[in-house]
Amino acid sequence: MFDFDKLDKLIHEKSRLAIMTLLAARSEWRFQDLKSETGMSDGNLVTHLRTLFKAGYVSITKEMEKRPQTKYALTESGRTAFENYLEILEQIVNSSKKPETD
Amino acid sequence: MFDFDKLDKLIHEKSRLAIMTLLAARSEWRFQDLKSETGMSDGNLVTHLRTLFKAGYVSITKEMEKRPQTKYALTESGRTAFENYLEILEQIVNSSKKPETD
DNA sequence: TCACTTTACTTTGTATCGCAAAGTTAGTGC
DNA sequence: GCACTAACTTTGCGATACAAAGTAAAGTGA
Numbered sequence: 001m002f003d004f005d006k007l008d009k010l011i012h013e014k015s016r017l018a019i020m021t022l023l024a025a026r027s028e029w030r031f032q033d034l035k036s037e038t039g040m041s042d043g044n045l046v047t048h049l050r051t052l053f054k055a056g057y058v059s060i061t062k063e064m065e066k067r068p069q070t071k072y073a074l075t076e077s078g079r080t081a082f083e084n085y086l087e088i089l090e091q092i093v094n095s096s097k098k099p100e101t102d
Numbered sequence: 103m104f105d106f107d108k109l110d111k112l113i114h115e116k117s118r119l120a121i122m123t124l125l126a127a128r129s130e131w132r133f134q135d136l137k138s139e140t141g142m143s144d145g146n147l148v149t150h151l152r153t154l155f156k157a158g159y160v161s162i163t164k165e166m167e168k169r170p171q172t173k174y175a176l177t178e179s180g181r182t183a184f185e186n187y188l189e190i191l192e193q194i195v196n197s198s199k200k201p202e203t204d
Numbered sequence: 205t206c207a208c209t210t211t212a213c214t215t216t217g218t219a220t221c222g223c224a225a226a227g228t229t230a231g232t233g234c
Numbered sequence: 235g236c237a238c239t240a241a242c243t244t245t246g247c248g249a250t251a252c253a254a255a256g257t258a259a260a261g262t263g264a
Contacts, residue, residue: 002120004116004119014107015106043223047223082198086194086199092191133213152213170259207264208262210259215256217252219250222249225245227243228244229241229243231238231239
């Protein structure tokens, strides 16, 4: 069996999994783009981003071009955590596709 | 992007994911074996199993050989739900391994 | 027979968390 | 100054995971 406890709880949550997947696919995201892509409310999104930020998984860059703009990106540690998470997912997927004979 | 909303909330939860993975790998499980394998408390385990049962994902069979024994198994619908769930996981894993250039 | 154990379940209480809605702050353009 | 927007913060609700303790029913051992 896998160590399901190793499934990073911070990532293993639909909303944050969506965010992490987005962040992993592109180097940088503006708040508004994340918002429209995920369809989350401001408060909800910002809370999840802060959670990921506190964990060190996401970096926050504030800029002031025309309007205030905040950009979010994966940190190294975030990418590592995400990759580890994906590895466990992969194991689950693979093993369940080829069930062991008992 | 994937439809993360399609990630079956009943399955996408560490404890129940563990249970579903076990149930998918073997045709039948006794309560005690699930308990020792997952390390969960009675109350917690039975609650998760009942949740899955209510969703129609798990069947419960009560027997009386020596001690009372309850056996749990995946239903057809449970297996389907699990496979659908795995499919989304797989998409996430695959896409994140080969990130699209933006 | 009676105490004890085991299985499987219920109840209770706590702590956490997702989420929406509404309010807040600060900058921009007119 | 006023409307508008970005990006928060606050508040409150509802759901839920989980542990711990209690319960019921059946078997076992003395």
